[in-house]
Amino acid sequence: MRSNVKVMCFFLIVVLLIAGFPLSTASAATNTATVNATSLNVRTEPSSSSKQIGSVKKGSIVTVIKIEKGWANISFNDRNAWVSSAYLVSNGTTSSSTPSQKVTKTKKTAKVTATSLNVRNGAGTQYKSVGSLKNGSIVSIVKEEGNWSSITYGSIKGWVSNAYLLNQTGTSPTNTKPSATKPVNSGKWGRVTATYLNFRSAGNLSSPIIGSLKFDTAVQILSESGSWVYIQTSDGKKGWVSSQYISIQTGGSLVATNPKPATKPPVAPPSSIAKKVVIMSDGVNVRQGPSTAYLIVGHANQGDEFAFLQSKNDWVQIKLPNGKSAWVAGWLVALQQSPSSNSPSTSKPALGGLKGKRIVVDPGHGGNDPGASGRSSGTQEAAMTLMSARLLATQLSNAGAKVILTRSDNTYISLNKRVEISHYHFADAFVSLHYNSASNKSASGLLTFYYGQKDLKLANSVNAGLIQANTGLKSGNVRYGNFHVLRENKQPAVLVELGFLSNPFDEVTIKSNSFQTKAATGITAGLAQYFQ
Structure with missing residues (x-):
């Protein structure tokens, strides 16, 4: 009889196990989870201020007892402890558990x-x-x-x-680390103070350039990290820029395309008493404010005319064709009475073909690679190529092109990286700027190099634009060049040598505002012709 009872009890236990019923109501349901942080701190209480008693490495499997307000109660070295549940990914349960004990697996x-x-x-x-x-x-x-x-x-x-x-x-x-980036008030915004500003995928100069911003562009400030700010443009693009080129303002919001400036630009005098400003020299700097300490926003040449707004000390404020205001040195202009404030009628090259084109401008050398050095006054090639690139970028950007600089300061960029930038942006044209040097001091003039057949038309157009610009240097020609930035480049690419630093005449000419402006104008016109 006893044997029959034993058999019946054993049979009942088996049935209960198969049915999934626990044999003891005291059995605790358990969850397991995988640690996805590099090293996860383990604490005595569910608080970041509580005592740390150890850590678990990435990939470790932990047993989760329960979840409370972002903290997970786990079994650690045979005792209960706490870790942040944000760094756990659930592996499921080993037995039944209540909904409140589950570790939610988030999809990243x-x-x-x-x-x-x-x-x-x-x-x-x-x-x-x-x-x-x-x-x-x-x-x-x-x-x-x-x-x-x-x-x-x-x-x-x-x-x-x-x-x-x-x-x-x-x-x-x-x-x-969450503390590395500081969120800011969503109403905080600013304006770009640089003529041309790159924004990047991360807050450092070695990060890829993912776009560019023109002078006076309004941006929303999303967060700050050191000397960098994370911004968003009016069309939704996001990236990191150096905070020194952003004039930050609090209050208001970024609406429509651009919020109005904090101060309205001055209004031109009535047409009956209007004056016009006539530029008396080539390559005159146009600046943000009335001194050489302000940023250059453009250039003007002899004969250009602008509407007069006001004068301050030795400086004159003018109205630009786009309606914005700027300043020029008073000793480089003449004031004339005019019945109207018409903008200059000087004919400009047709630049319509540049709109929307992605153009990578590559200032040669930089950082620990200064390039060639002038024999007369020690002019550094790296500094000159960056100056030329900024002027060219400004002109191309004003014509509607999307411009990407491979470097925007005195930083070393490898040849491979320069080509990668061209490929990453699917550049419609890649223009590398250099200044030549030769043992023969009489070597002079401009040269434009190409590597493959895909580059030849671009080289011819850029060379033609430089010749028409009448830079003051010997007209160049087009030559084959086995340079890395051309040879390895899948996009149409040229390398332009803008004169010889080894030639005393070239060196003096190269450093003039007139040459720099005309060279940028010539390359811009050549690119426009190429795309047409």
């Missing part, structure tokens, strides 16, 4: 900021491309490895560079 996504982002079969540029993603695509991040993320997008699976991703909270997918 990011937005592509590149025009076209290569997807590779490994975490590195040496791996083969298996596809590409368009700007704005939202991808799911599977895992991260260094500066690369494994992602999925529809049927596309592979690895992409974190430099071109922004996650849904507006930060890079790579692990960064």
